Amino acid sequence: MNIDQAMTVLKNKGYKHTDKRADMLKLFADQKRYLSAKDVLESLQDEYPGLSFDTIYRNLSLFSDLNILEATELDGEKRFRFSCATSEHHHHLICLDCGKTKHIHSCPMDSLDTMYPDFEVTGHKFEIYGKCEECRSE
Ligand SMILES: [Zn+2]
Numbered sequence: 001m002n003i004d005q006a007m008t009v010l011k012n013k014g015y016k017h018t019d020k021r022a023d024m025l026k027l028f029a030d031q032k033r034y035l036s037a038k039d040v041l042e043s044l045q046d047e048y049p050g051l052s053f054d055t056i057y058r059n060l061s062l063f064s065d066l067n068i069l070e071a072t073e074l075d076g077e078k079r080f081r082f083s084c085a086t087s088e089h090h091h092h093l094i095c096l097d098c099g100k101t102k103h104i105h106s107c108p109m110d111s112l113d114t115m116y117p118d119f120e121v122t123g124h125k126f127e128i129y130g131k132c133e134e135c136r137s138e
């Protein structure tokens with residue numbers, strides 16, 4: 001997902017193009033990491049002095065409903081990032097310090113699947129948390 005694709009999704013769903021929405025998406029595109037609503041507010045409040053948490057949350061939920069952003073909870077706080085461009089099944093290593101992610105293409109379900117034959121698995125979530133190389137060397 002990139003800004004243009006995201007804007008097309010919004011337009012197709014009948015949502016207005018606003019500078020605020022475009023700037024929020026640009027922030028996610030630039031940062032390429034998980035951001036909280038607070039991060040978004042801090043980055044945009046100079047440009048939009050009246051910007052409220054409420055507005056940000058509403059837009060972030062909209063973006064994640066439309067699969068523009070994906071959400072997860074880290075340290076008890078909801079964070080968002082641009083949805084991955086690849087449709088290939090994968091999971092993420094997530095740095096808890098900077099929010100950057102790396103793809104891992106092996107899936108733990110592959111080995112678990114056969115262990116519970118009576119349970120019909122319809123989906124799963126798997127994330128690995130830690131410190132990335134950059135944050136470890138600081
Ligand atoms: Zn991914």
Ligand SMILES: [Zn+2]
Nearest residue numbers: 095098132135
């Ligand atoms: Zn990091």
Ligand SMILES: [Zn+2]
Nearest residue numbers: 090107108109
């Ligand atoms: Zn998987």
